[in-house]
Amino acid sequence: MTASPASPAASPLTARAQEAASEIVTDILTLVRHETSSYDLPGLTAGLDLLREVACHRLGRPDHEQRHPGGAFGDTLTLTYPGTDTGAGHVALVGHYDTVWPTGTLAGWEPPEASDDGRVRLSGPGIFDMKTGLAQGIWALRLVRESGVRVPAVTFVFNGDEEIGSLSSRPVIEEVAQKADATLVLEPTAHGAVKTGRKGSGIFRVTATGVEAHAGLAPQDGASAITALSEFVVAAAAVASPARGTTVNTGLIKGGSGTNVVAGQATATIDIRVSSEAEQDRVDAEFDAIKVSDPRVRIDIEHAWNRPPMTLNTASAPLLDLAREVAREQGRDGLPDAAVGGASDANFVAALGFPVLCGMGAVGDGAHAQGEFIYPDTVPAQTALVAGLLGRLAEPLGG
Structure with missing residues (x-):
């Protein structure tokens, strides 16, 4: 069952996310309208420039950034924003900007039929997997910084080769995850559930x-x-x-x-x-x-x-518990987790034994299928969930 959005009055973060919903959706659609096929190097280069522009527009210039060459495929960009103090911890937010869709797909894209329950859908190549997650992650950091709570340092890892195996970005992801206290992968949810198991x-x-x-x-x-x-x-x-x-x-x-x-x-x-x-x-x-x-x-x-196969390791279990606690505080009716058949960059982090949650991004369906879509009414709640989790991760996990 598709997750329902949280009540706008559930928490200050959720309320602020509701206020910013149209701007978040604008950023999502901006990213979707620029095609970034895994095999289109010029498109990937321009798409990463655009993604960086969106991040800097919403968050300001990072303290540190590095563009790691991807060779024949998309580069990997790391952007690190400081925490409120040196002891506030460090979180990695990981997401890929490449898509499975060949360049030119957008011109012939047909939106899906309306859902049975009448909910509005937004559709486009890569909107579900996973450009919505990218925009939500950027806005999550913005919202939690605006809230005035203690915030950890955050390193974004944007890679352009995930759909073809993350061959050049894997060592970058592993290096960042090793230095972070926790990693959140902004892949789409499983109908609202976070992903704790992957093949x-x-x-x-x-x-x-x-x-x-x-x-x-x-x-x-x-x-x-x-x-x-x-x-x-x-x-x-x-x-x-x-x-x-x-x-x-x-x-x-x-x-x-x-x-x-x-x-x-x-x-x-x-x-x-x-x-x-x-x-x-x-x-x-x-x-x-x-x-x-x-x-x-x-x-x-x-x-x-x-x-490698991904399971809920002992390091990640407290992170899942914390995410569920944040969800309850924000008025959500539980936060389920799921094991899915697809693989992601979270597999690499879990195999190293580090804390990681995947599926922190979009609510919708149709990954890799014509008509993939999101439910825009879930965007505020998903953004607030990541924002709230970032705020809690300023303290040691399990502390």
Whole structure:
């Protein structure tokens, strides 16, 4: 069930967030209207400049900032704002600005149909995953600073390669999280629930190398890499075990050089999600055991486990308790948590044993799907929740 917004009178922070709601939504839509596909480097560069501009407009210039090069993909930007005093702690707010949507998607975007309960929806590529969370995080710090309570130092980590594995941003995220007392990841909620469990993920690249030949004159001399790869991906799909939390999806296939040539090479990129290290080991072994029918085709598998499974570790449990306490103080009817199939940058932090909560961002639905949307009436409550948690994290966690 989708979370309902908190009462405007529930707390001063919530009331202030309600007053600022139109400005927060304006910032959300500003970010959405600039497309930032993971594979569009110029778009990512301009999108990060825009995100920095929004942060500086709402918060002023940071004490420290650093842009970490992303190579062929989006850079990672860290912005650190000081706390009210040197002993006020340090919190990391992490969010990605890249999206799965190819540049040009916005022009043909069709808004979703109205919800059954008549609630207003806002839609756009990346609005749910996760540009709403970025804007809410910026405003959360602004609101808690305005409230006059003690505030920790906050480091924003904005990365532009999360959707493709956070290959360049991972060490930056881990370094910041190691220095912080707690990390809040501004990914979307699970229908209002924070995310305390996530599957681990792997991105395997499978290459089939066959023998080229003329498809008409001497097909018998060829060994098709495409045919062999097709056999492999069908066998790989059978490795999936939903009952054990393991899914296998072949998302990309490339191969061949012409329709009249028996393909000499073909590649597949396979997305794998697991809920345990034992399943990682099983998948590795079963992939290596797959055989294709033509012995002339060589199969090479690049086992690339990207994110470890995430569970609610002992360091994060007090952080969840604190978030629930803040939610109650703000008049919310509980704050559920959930385990989900997707992976995020929170997986890296949890694997290191540091306190982290994920899913602190948008309430809506449709991640990675045409028509993804948010409920704008939940924006104030979500912003106030993060703001309130920041205020409480000025003191030692569990203290």
